[in-house]
Each structure stands twice: as C-alpha cells, then as structure tokens.
C-alpha cells in the first residue's frame with residue numbers, strides 16, 4: 001500500500017540514527033557501536049520522522065519532495081548543551097593579555113573578563129541583544145546544531161538578567177533552533193557587590209520566583225570557582241532553586257578543583273559542566289549517578305591550558321559524557337561544534353563513536369530534551385544534517401572546517417551550503 005509523505009531523503013550512504021532503543025544516556029560498552037543503516041532513506045511527514053531504514057524498504061512511500069543525499073552521511077541535528085549565547089560586545093582586546101600569560105581568573109579579578117561583557121550587556125538594548133544572538137544562532141545552525149542551551153549571566157542585576165532571559169524566550173519563538181533557557185545569575189560578583197557575595201546571591205535568589213512564574217528558564221546554573229562562588233554557596237543557591245522546581249547545572253571544577261563535581265552528584269544536577277579538575281572520587285561518584293558530564297575541550301584549548309577534562313577515565317568509569325562549545329565571548333568564542341569534536345578526539349582521546357553520542361543523545365539528556373532531540377527515530381521531530389562526508393569518522397578527523405551540506409529542522413530545509 002502506498003503511503004504519502006512530505007519529504008523523502010534517498011541515497012543516504014550512512015544513516016546514523018543514534019536510536020539505541022532505550023531512553024537512557026549512553027555509557028560503558030554501549031558507546032562502542034553506533035546504530036547505522038547503510039543505503040538508507042528517511043521519510044518525513046508533518047515535520048516528524050515516519051520512516052528511517054533501508055532504502056529498499058521505502059518503495060511504498062510516495063513523496064511530494066525527494067532529496068537525493070548523493071551517498072552522504074546523515075545524522076540527527078547536533079545538540080549544543082552549554083552556551084552563553086546572549087551577550088553584548090566582544091573581548092578581542094583580551095587576547096594580548098592572554099598572550100602575556102595573565103590568567104583568566106586574574107583578568108576577572110581586575111574587573112575584566114566576564115565583568116567587561118556584563119558592562120556591554122547592561123548597556124545593550126533588548127533588541128540589540130536579540131539581533132546579535134540571532135546572528136550567532138544562524139551560525140550555530142550552519143554548523144549542524146538544531147537544539148541549543150542558552151545561559152544568562154552577563155547581567156548580574158535584576159533588570160539585565162531578566163532582559164537576557166526574555167531574549168532567549170523571544171528567540172525560541174522566532175528562530176527555528178530550539179532553545180533551552182538557563183538562569184546563570186550567579187556567574188560572577190558584580191562591582192557594586194564587591195566583597196558582598198552573600199548579598200548578591202540573595203538578589204539573584206529573589207529573582208527565582210519571577211523566572212518561574214514567567215517560565216523564563218528551565219535550569220539554574222552557578223559558577224563554582226575560586227574567587228567566585230564557593231561550594232557551600234553553590235549548594236545553598238542551587239538547593240533553593242531546586243525547592244522552587246528548577247533543574248540545576250553547575251560550572252564545576254573548571255579551573256581549580258574545589259569539589260563541584262561531587263556537589264553536582266549530591267544535588268542530582270542534570271549536568272556538571274567543565275570538570276577539568278574533577279577528583280578521582282568525583283569521577284567515581286559521577287559514574288554512579290544520572291548527572292551528565294558536559295565536557296568543553298574548546299575552553300581548555302582557548303584558555304591555553306595543558307590540562308583537559310579526564311574524559312577517558314570518566315568514560316571508562318561509566319560516566320555519561322556530552323560535549324559542547326561553551327560558546328561565549330571570553331573563554332570559548334566559537335560556534336563550531338565540529339571543531340570541538342576534533343578536540344575531543346585529539347585532546348580527550350575520545351573515539352568517534354563516543355564523540356557522536358556526546359553531541360547527540362547524551363547532549364540531549366544534559367538539557368532535558370532526550371525525548372525530542374538527538375535521535376532519528378519514528379514520531380520524533382525531523383531534525384537532520386546531511387554532511388559532505390562519506391562516513392561519521394570523517395567529521396572529527398578533518399578538523400577546523402564546516403562539513404555541513406544541508407540542515408533540516410522539523411522536516412524543513414533551513415540551511416544549505418553556499419546559499
């Protein structure tokens with residue numbers, strides 16, 4: 001019997017469905033193989049996947065539109081589970097400080113770094129922030145990313161934090177990328193609260209109710225770091241967020257090993273992010289938990305650190321690992337998640353299979369989108385990438401360039417190379 005579909009993608013050389021058959025994050029031995037169909041086709045109806053399998057089994061599908069994938073690789077749209085998307089200005093002037101060896105946290109202590117972006121973000125209108133973020137979203141899309149987490153955290157006052165969160169909400173309505181909003185009001189201590197971190201945290205805590213009421217964020221995050229917020233402050237702040245029904249994340253053990261990884265596990269955080277300084281005990285606890293380890297090798301690279309997150313030990317211990325750009329104007333100014341995939345191969349020694357799980361299924365888990373993003377499976381949104389590549393190993397291997405040929409979001413072509 002003939003079945004009508006809107007779109008049929010034929011002549012797919014390798015279809016990486018990432019459909020493991022379970023709705024759990026992928027860890028352990030399961031990371032060694034990928035669900036692949038060769039000589040495949042995908043059928044799409046009303047923006048959803050209605051067929052994904054061998055092309056020879058698709059001959060009962062009659063399509064309004066046929067896309068010939070020309071033997072290329074097709075995967076789910078990538079998920080970027082950690083970005084600081086909304087900000088004013090830029091920080092190219094810090095590059096020479098970095099070259100002189102001034103540490104990241106010292107630039108921050110001197111009122112630069114995050115605080116210089118705070119100044120620019122406070123000065124920007126909502127419309128300016130929206131237009132700027134829209135530009136970066138288009139670039140993320142061009143790299144094959146169809147779902148993006150976006151944090152606030154460059155306002156550090158009531159008005160500007162809400163302004164940032166409203167921009168995320170608006171962008172989610174007007175841009176085809178799905179956005180997931182995180183409140184990171186506890187990102188740094190603003191100059192007006194110098195030496196008064198408790199009072200500042202109280203102001204941010206007082207914002208939680210209105211954020212909840214207006215559905216402005218799903219997650220609450222904090223920068224748990226030397227000179228920023230202590231483990232004890234992070235515990236209190238995030239516990240208070242959880243009490244109000246937020247899911248939580250932590251910038252944990254990014255630069256100094258404070259024990260943020262253990263705190264992420266203790267709080268059943270959805271993710272612990274960075275984890276460069278995670279202790280052996282932290283890794284052990286993480287492996288036994290549902291918290292996703294979101295690793296950001298672009299940040300270690302850009303900050304000129306020799307030390308990277310111990311991805312091999314984490315994966316071998318049984319942690320569920322995701323990878324993300326950490327896109328932000330200071331420690332990782334890039335929208336290129338494919339470059340991060342290469343860094344994960346070269347610096348974190350992750351295998352291509354582990355890397356693909358880390359930018360699809362596990363990344364979706366890190367932002368509570370495991371039911372809708374990161375897989376090509378029946379009844380799910382048709383978010384797909386057609387790559388200028390014969391196989392999945394090629395993407396982390398050929399580094400620093402964009403391999404995307406076509407991006408489909410909810411079944412519609414939203415990006416095509418060269419157009």
Ligand code: NIG
Pocket residue numbers: 084113114117223251254299326328329330331332
């Ligand atoms: O994830 N570490 C804190 N936040 C960001 C950097 C923000 C910035 O430098 O503007 C990060 O690295």
Ligand code: FE
Pocket residue numbers: 082084251326328
């Ligand atoms: Fe970050």
